[in-house]
Amino acid sequence: MSNFTSAAAASHTLSVTAMEEASREGERRAGIEHLFLALVLDSGDAGTALRSLGITLDAAREAVAAQHDSQLAELGIRAETPGPNRIVFHETDGYEWTEPAQDVFKSASSGSKWGTSDQVLRELIVEPSGFIEFLLARLGVSADAVLGRLDQLREASATQLPAAAHRLTRTSTAFVPASPAEVWGLLSHPERMPEWEPNTGLVEDLPEKARPGAEWIAHARLSRPDGKPLKVREDRRWSRVELVDLAPESLIEWRFTWPESPNSNTMRLRIGLEPAAGGTQLELTVQWERSPHAKAPKLRVLRGLARPLMRYAMWLQLMQLGGSIGRVFR
The missing domain is CATH 3.30.530.20 (START domain)
Structure with missing residues (x-):
């Protein structure tokens, strides 16, 4: 698969999955937390790295909810949030990315980068708000550990030859x-x-x-x-x-x-x-x-x-x- 095709596949899959996660919470704007959840489900190096460090979808969802509650508590706000619902993204419309999430995608596609899922995860980790680093800490994983695992997977991928495929x-x-x-x-x-x-x-x-x-x-x-x-x-x-x-x-x-x-x-x-x-x-x-x-x-x-x-x-x-x-x- 070419770099362009890999980037297109990553962008499409991450976008759909993140907005599905947002719809599950009754949201119409997908943020960096939903992008992180989508990366946990990624079939490429990003998802492999996160899951190999013990991060599951359920654990990531719980960490996101806990981090949101913590941020509200710091502001003196105690809000009873409704429990998660089923995914309704494909039954509804009006979804969009938040500005921070858009910035992550732009950074992952700038210069010599193609916006593949591992590059999106790298940019998400250094996102200015620090939300993802706090999230990883709740999950018992350091940012350095994630980046190190991504490096290992990139080196392994570089030694693999692409498989030939019939045009159909x-x-x-x-x-x-x-x-x-x-x-x-x-x-x-x-x-x-x-x-x-x-x-x-x-x-x-x-x-x-x-x-x-x-x-x-x-x-x-x-x-x-x-x-x-x-x-x-x-x-x-x-x-x-x-x-x-x-x-x-x-x-x-x-x-x-x-x-x-x-x-x-x-x-x-x-x-x-x-x-x-x-x-x-x-x-x-x-x-x-x-x-x-x-x-x-x-x-x-x-x-x-x-x-x-x-x-x-x-x-x-x-x-x-x-x-x-x-x-x-x-």
Whole structure:
């Protein structure tokens, strides 16, 4: 993944996750504390560093609440704040960053920096208010320890060679704050697919047992979480899902076809699970197989023009998928 792509992925994922955390508290402005919570859930070096030092999402949320209460107490204010609610970001609108959070992103993208998640965390630690340093102290971790761990991870990453990928295949990672057994319980049960697969609203014709070769029908989601209707082509309103492969708590793969749209490409979705500090690391791979019914001349003409758009669509698909799985456990 290029520096630009890594930065774009980090910015998108951190923004969505931070604003989800803000919505959970009834806020419409995401601040540096919400950005910190998003970094705890990051699948890259920033999240790996924080979680390897024992910082979990629950502990970080508690520390943020305690730090806010402490600041109010210093001002002689005792306020009964409502308990956290569920995440409603995708059902509401009007969200924005606070100025300090915007400044962190700007600093992480200035000069030779690209705004990757580890660079965002470095800038967050030295943010002028000192809020994050106090937060880390509550969590029993020093800023130097976090920076040292980031340095170690950067050195390790520098020795890794990028994997080659087919132009219609994309791979991404995501962190889920739940054990592999819990995540497996979600992914391995066909009836639970609407809980985590963003485009699936209903499943039917379920198999008696989930095993390779088992098939079922998935109906497309026809409305957004906020109730607004989604435009779905008539021939794409349902798909046939085949379970291709599975290894308990380790790997699962599906194949999606659209029988009423014979020219549509086939999609393969593969998810690998690995235990990680504080939860589970996912490796998400999506591959589109060209339909044998598609007209080759038309494909040749459009292939070059469509390739960048396809790459972006696949990247966005993986970002949404990883976020959707993680939200189930938040």
